[in-house]
Amino acid sequence: MLSLHSNLKGKVAVITGGGGVLCGEMAKELARQGVKVAVLSRKKDNAQKVADDITRDGGEAIALACDVLDKESIEAADHAIHQQYGSYDILVNGAGGNHPDAATSEEFFRNSHLDNEDVKTFFDLTEEGIKHVFDLNYVGTVLSTQVFMKHMLGKEDASIINISSMSAPTPMTKVISYSAAKAGIDNFTQWLAVHMAKENIRCNAIAPGFFLTSQNRNMLLDAQGEMTNRAEKIISQTPMERFGKPEDLTGPLVWLVDSSMSRFVTGITIPVDGGFMAYSGV
Incomplete structure (x- = not known):
């Protein structure tokens, strides 16, 4: 269990994708640190389960439905959170995912696959599937940041955490659109860190390695x-x-959002991967 950080007590965090396994664990840890947490998920029931766990353990949280692909939905969630808590100190952009229509079934293409109905090749990927996955992971992060970051302006220190992936530095096989979107997240993280530096808003990313979740x-x-x-x-x-275990992500998260430890850290992506990125295979 992590030690408690008094600097975080009373702060407000907004977490998209907070109804999932990984961001749900992040939400619970921030709440344990004394942060007031707005848990957002496309399905409110998923967010509510996390918020209920938090309040049962003595923390403070609210749950809201939010579709990061719909700016009106984001703005509605923002209005509700702002009414409850006013300004925000932390934003975790965790909403994301993949879709079968944007993934091949095999790692390597063979010409014989074209005659096999059971094999989905690069040529079978749909425009809708590719756009959906890219928009969900990249555009949804940008839109959420546009909306929620407005209530982070004027803070002495505020922190945005984007969720990257091992598919960002080197694309994983099969998942073309997901890999491209996560590479975009790393790039956006660096861009935003520079763009908001004069306003004391730090922007970093966490890149989980391979964790067992409901999606994978x-x-x-x-x-x-x-x-x-x-x-x-x-x-x-x-x-x-x-x-990885969900709790493996909470230490880097707390370090990044606690300005007493990371006030000069911005524009980086931290791999939490058990050495996967460092290993050449030989």
Whole structure:
């Protein structure tokens, strides 16, 4: 368990994608640190579960539905949060995900795949699927930042945390649009850090390695709960030889948002990956 940081007590955090496994854990840890947390998710029920866990443990949280692809939805959530808490100190842009229509079924293309209806190739990806995944991960982050950051202006120190991925520095096979969007997140993080530096708003990103979540469980585990070939390949390339746990992200998060420890840190992406990025495979 992390030590408590008095600098965070009483601050306000907005977390998109807060109903998910990873950002839900982030929301709970910030609340444990004394932060008032607005948990946002496309489905309010998912956000409410996290908010209920927080309040049950003595923290303060509200849950709201928010679709980051719909600016009116973001603005409606912003209005409700602003009515409750006024200004914000922390924004975690965690909404994201992938879609089958933007992913190939095989890592490598073979000409014979064109005659196989069971194989989805690069040529089968739909424009709608590609745009949806890119918009969800990149455009949704930009739109959310445009709306919520306005209530962070004038603070002595405010912090934005974007959620990147191991697919940003080197694209993962199959997930073309997701990889491109996460590379865009790293770039946006650097751009925004420079753009907002005079207003004391720091912008950084966290790049999780491979974590078991509801979104990727079917990709990493089979029906019997055994690792798939893709999962075994991931573990073989991860020196610590395990998947990440949601709580592995909370230490870097707290360090980044506590200005007493990171006041001169902006524009970086921190990999939390068990050594995956550092390992060449030999």
